[in-house]
Amino acid sequence: MSTPSEAVERRLYNALWWAKVQSAGPLEVPRDTPAVALLTRAASPDGSTVWLVPALPSGAGHTVLDELGTPPVAVEQPNETARVLSICVACCWTDRSGPAWPGSAGTLAQVRSVYAGMRGRPEQPSDLTLIIGSLRRLHATHWLLWNEKAGEVRLGPRVITWTAADQATLRDLCRHLPDPPPAVLTTTPAPDAESDSLPTEPESPEAADD
Incomplete structure (x- = not known):
């Protein structure tokens, strides 16, 4: 069981990352970055980094999406x-x-x-x-x-x-879409990355501190 000081540190850690996500949207971070409550992790295509993406509540509306730093597709065009x-x-x-x-x-x-x-x-x-x-x-x-x-x-x-x-x-x-022609790439394709996805259960940040 964690001590009160450790629980406070975890809450501060989670709050810091959520502030970053709300400011910048999904974040690409080093692979060894510890997990953050309610942020989904997934390895980048080459496996060198991971992305942190907010776990969206079911039926989240535009206001919630904006608050989480994940606005819907731009309304322009x-x-x-x-x-x-x-x-x-x-x-x-x-x-x-x-x-x-x-x-x-x-x-x-x-x-x-x-x-x-x-x-x-x-x-x-x-x-x-x-x-x-x-x-x-x-x-x-x-x-x-x-x-x-x-x-x-x-x-x-x-x-x-x-x-x-x-x-x-x-x-x-x-x-139902037309088949695309074969891809001719100018860059070297990234190797398949090991899955680093973590489950996103609807836990609260406080629950994650226990």
């Missing part, structure tokens, strides 16, 4: 942004028999190809502007990890919070 996110899921979640995280790296060329296929027409000059804008918004909200210089994209740490029902819906969505 919502249809285009949602369309590009679904395309990136199809391009990056290549093994849909398993979880979406961490997935595989996709490319801008793949996204552009599937986007044109969804619209049922040849690619238009304005498409690239819309796609890049959506990728930037999704990167800023941690739904995607977008490397603009390399033209490569991965699923972001917020997909860690997708439930089994969410992933089943997305699998069905991917089946």
Whole structure:
């Protein structure tokens, strides 16, 4: 059993990390960072770091999401942004028999190809502007990890919070999207990381101190 001073230290530790998450959103930290109450951990694609992501309460509304530092997808160009996110899921979640995280790296060329296929027409000059804008918004909200210089994209740490029902819906969505062309990467693919995901039980920070 922990001493009162140890319990206080843990509460302060949890509060510090929650303040950081509320300020910056999901955080990428060293792998040996101790667990934080109510923050889900998942290894980065190369396994060198872990992401800390708030465990969202069931049915959380916009106010709660904002308070937890995990605002929903940006409202600017919502249809285009949602369309590009679904395309990136199809391009990056290549093994849909398993979880979406961490997935595989996709490319801008793949996204552009599937986007044109969804619209049922040849690619238009304005498409690239819309796609890049959506990728930037999704990167800023941690739904995607977008490397603009390399033209490569991965699923972001917020997909860690997708439930089994969410992933089943997305699998069905991917089946209805055009198949992306093979990815031609300019960077070396990261090796599969060992799973470092911790369960996110609805415990309170106080309970975690016992």
